Amino acid sequence: ARLVVLVSGAGTNLQALLDACADPAYGAQVVAVGADRDGIEGLARAERAGIPTFVVKIKDYTSREHWDRALTDKVSVFEPDLVVLAGFMKLVGASYLPALGRRTVNTHPALSPSFPGMQGPQDALDYGVKVTGCTLFVVDDGVDTGAIVAQTAVPVDDDDTVETLHERIKVAERAMLVDTVGRMAREGWTVDGRRVRLGG
Ligand code: GRF
Numbered sequence: 001a002r003l004v005v006l007v008s009g010a011g012t013n014l015q016a017l018l019d020a021c022a023d024p025a026y027g028a029q030v031v032a033v034g035a036d037r038d039g040i041e042g043l044a045r046a047e048r049a050g051i052p053t054f055v056v057k058i059k060d061y062t063s064r065e066h067w068d069r070a071l072t073d074k075v076s077v078f079e080p081d082l083v084v085l086a087g088f089m090k091l092v093g094a095s096y097l098p099a100l101g102r103r104t105v106n107t108h109p110a111l112s113p114s115f116p117g118m119q120g121p122q123d124a125l126d127y128g129v130k131v132t133g134c135t136l137f138v139v140d141d142g143v144d145t146g147a148i149v150a151q152t153a154v155p156v157d158d159d160d161t162v163e164t165l166h167e168r169i170k171v172a173e174r175a176m177l178v179d180t181v182g183r184m185a186r187e188g189w190t191v192d193g194r195r196v197r198l199g200g
Contacts, residue, residue: 001028001081001185006088007035011042013086013107016174018049020182028185032078034071036090052078058090068093075100082184085139086177089118097141102191104139105184107177109169111135111151116144121166130156132165134173136180138191149189149196150180 003021005014014033020026033046038055046053054074061067072095075083085092085106092104110120112135115127124132133153137146152172156165180198187199 002031002079003028003082003084003181003185004032004034004075004078004080005030005046005084005086006075007033007040007042007086008037008089009040009042009087011040011045011087012170013084013174013177014042015045016178017084017086017181018045018051020178026182026185028082028182031080032075034074036088042087065094069095072096072099082181084177084181091143092139093141097139101139105136105149105181106139106144106146107173108135108137108144109166109173110144111153112137112144112148116142120144121169122162124156125160125162125165132156132169134169134176136176138196147191147194147196149184149198150176152176 005017007014018030021029030051032052034054034056035043036056043053056067056071056074058067061070076099083100083104085104108120110124111133115123131153133151135148136150137148140146154169154172183198190197
């Protein structure tokens with residue numbers, strides 16, 4: 001299966017996918033990596049792997065809609081079977097969703113529906129939950145509200161900082177992402193309302 005991965009930062013989730021794709025039995029290859037900004041380690045990881053990259057910056061477009069359409073076109077040209085938003089810090093919109101939404105998954109470092117948005121680990125820490133985790137979902141027009149494909153629970157320690165907690169979540173998140181994306185790539189998936197089923 002052809003994967004396009006979108007990143008905005010360190011790209012450790014991307015790296016986990018790149019490492020998994022090195023095994024032909026995994027059944028997927030990353031054909032392109034896109035970002036909303038340049039100068040990030042995520043792009044450097046793709047370049048080191050010899051994978052085509054593209055950057056679509058908001059400030060280069062006269063409106064959010066134009067940015068969204070440009071992103072849709074740049075991703076579509078690679079004919080992805082599955083698009084993975086791995087730490088991608090923008091919401092995809094009105095052009096993107098009809099074209100690619102049903103084959104785009106996003107990973108979020110909290111147990112949806114708890115703690116959506118940019119500060120999931122901090123919000124979990126502030127709330128005082130004893131268990132948080134990570135969620136893989138099929139994107140929709142909300143913020144971290146799409147149909148859930150997989151989740152992993154992660155314990156919160158009493159002496160956690162947001163950094164130690166997010167790092168512990170990211171260990172589980174990378175495993176969840178690699179396992180689930182691999183299954184989707186090999187077996188396919190169907191989305192029926194809020195139900196995502198793996199397997200053709
Ligand atoms: C991940 O935890 C992702 O869920 C969140 O930001 C982090 C990105 O990490 N949105 P990386 O760029 O994949 O290292």
